[in-house]
Amino acid sequence: MNQNIGLIGLGAMGMGMAGSLRRAGYRVHVCDVRTEVAQAFAADGGVACATPSDVAQACEVLISVVVNAAQTEAVLFGEGGAAAALKPGSVFVMCSTVAPNWSIELEQRLAERNLLYLDAPISGGAARAASGEMTMMTAGRPDAYAKAGQVLDAMAGKVYRLGDRAGNGSKIKIINQLLAGVHIAAAAEAMALGLREGVDAAALYEVITHSAGNSWMFENRMEHVLAGDYTSRSAVDIFVKDLGLVLDTARASKFPLPLSATAHQMFMQASTAGHAHEDDSAVIKIFPGISLPAKG
Template sequence: MKVAFVGAGAMGLPMARLVLRRHPVTVFDPDSARTAQLAAEGARAVGSAALAARGAEAVVVMVATPAQLERALFGDDGVHAGIAAGATVILMSSVGIDCVAEAGRRLEALGARVVDAPVTGGAVRAATGELTVLAGAAPGVLDRVRPVLDLVASRIAHCGDRVGDGQAVKLVNQLLCSVHLAAAGEALQFARTLGLDPAQVLATIESGAASSFMLSDRGPRMLDTGTPPVLSAIDIFVKDSSLVLAAAREAGAVTPLTEQAAALFSRAGRQGLGRNDDSSVIRMFQNAAQNP
């Protein structure tokens, strides 16, 4: 299958690398250094999303924000200008229900098929092909691109037949991730304040009832005395927690814990930490302890 990747960042690049093992891949990213890495491994790098989509049977779009998705799909040199009728666009960005549903309608009007397919698992699992795909699409449309998705995911969860159903489940996922991330930072700083060795506490509790993926994955980076590599930026959680709150308001859901976590991420962004790894959220608790 001829596959295009639009977006080769922390998630898109390792995913494209896995797909490249089995299928020819054409890739576009505004950062040519990223596409150069894939080109060195056999991918074809091009200068626009339109050129990437041209001739592709499946177009994977992995960008970070609604604005980036709009540009990637419908900008002057966007996917819309190169997509062929009958091709399938796999929208893997986490950008909210309404955004993806509207993009899906516009793409389908061009004759494309659309799979709403946000993922969970982070950059670590993107590199190993062990992501979970949260798919919203008619079963027949989803089945067409399973050969691609199976290379990047250990589980493909069919969340519903509508484009947007995957996004809805991802919002539930991000509610939990937001709260768990904030709680992990609070807990490890609490351990330090109690005079404990937080690394020892982490090793002790992460296998018990208080364990979570965010604690085990982010905890060691929270305790890193240097600057951890950016695997997922705080700005991503500013965006995702805001999407959760917007959907909650529209649905009439009560989300006080997410509101607190979102406020924490926003404050970290205002303090210049937005582009830091999201494990840096522990600094907010450290700063509060030092400046009560």
Template sequence: MRRYPVAVVGAGNMGGAMVARLCDGEIPVVVCDIDPLRQQQALAAGASLADTPALAAAMLGEEGLLIVCVVDADQSRSVLFGAAGAADRLLPGQTVMLCPTIAPQDTESLATALSERGIGCIDAPMSGGPARARDGSMSLMLAGSNLLLARHETLLARLSSRRFFVSERVGDGARTKLVNNLLAGINLVGAAEVMVLAERLGLDLPATLDVIEQSSGQSWIGSDRMRRAIAGDFEPRAHVTLLEKDTRLAVETAQAAGFDGPLGASAAAVFAQAHAAGMADLDDGALLTLLRAGRGQSH
């Protein structure tokens, strides 16, 4: 059986971009994904395929890295410890890199279960979107032992030119990502709100966004999503459900820490309303449509 330095479970928008990036660097990769289209894209990029996470893990080399790039904690748990899960075929000395945005306690729980088997864990949420994952400029928020991070530095550098070493405490990457994504959610709700206001005031939306992008109201996510939304492009690069999940998790984490801020819960409510309005599978720039219709009230 051929041995690979990297296995990727979950080759969707972000995972697939990471696979292509690794393959461009002539790093052998084996991919597991249940979607036939994603499988074909992985093959076209130069990766090999495995039918299950367990088979992907079995194809790793002695110090191989298994990248979990699925949506949530339940999927992560299933990939690692479910039927045909990877953990049963991973060997002591190998490493799992957790990339989904999940609650810190879920990251800690998974890392503990892996540690009991002698398997290392890097807490590594991502940010920046598929285009930046493809060109290696996405952000990685890394938490884990310095020894483990040093061992995989070459691969991490290939994946990201913006690596932030948060701490050695697994779970702090997840905490950092939730803080970031709560602000992203607040910024996106705000951007959609002011675009609807500009429209009601009779302003030209692309011209207004030009001004905002060079002024104090600028935010990356606002510009990225509103440019597409103004053009009527809601093809999902990031589904509404992702920031719905992330803002909810962030608010729950804040509450557990005894903090109740003025904006986070309001933003989370708007994403939940977009989902309820039938926009779950649209790009999250669809908040513009929600607010145009006079829905998405945050109070």
């Protein structure tokens, strides 16, 4: 296999995805605003490119793993953007968490340039991205899948095909983020109450993770709190953004989301208190009158 694949955005997820593609035998062309990161990836096999346009000229499947819609716009249509350089019939795979209507519109904009599109948000965390076991929530036209389907399978353990037009991938990712954000906020509230009541934090963690009140987010994120380690795996500001998208989506149809709204306020409070770029478990720092475990 000697197919050229492009990937833009070598963050926690993108780096793992690029590595999975390389292991699958693809020649991976990469680009990141941090040129040293792209060059380090290429040193182990691959091609570092200076701009999205350079990646697009070499590839007919281009994967974007940037933070949000604004960055995706820059990748495609900004200076040195990919859209003008992609060959007709190429596939743009969009893996960011964005507003579903924006993703639907992007498919139409790219179709006007004779480009194919997959609405393909991702989930699972950096470790699963690195091992090729993450989840992709995808939607798009059959001809886009025909060209990029094997590429998706090389990056993910689960590739859900959710419709023949863009939109459903982003809608389901938004719902996933609703649950993830609410669960992190609830986990932080529970741990904070335990600390306030003088419960041993490690004992609380042990009991809850073996009881009905457990959640994946409690088990994963409260482990960070016990370690006193708020190094960002997924930052507080990610949930300021993503829960904001959740609420915007529901607001358009006047659908009430009281738990999402509360969790969003908690993450915004943590962000404005100076924890914007810390791990999202740092939302626990908004609770007064508790002493958090120190970093070991």
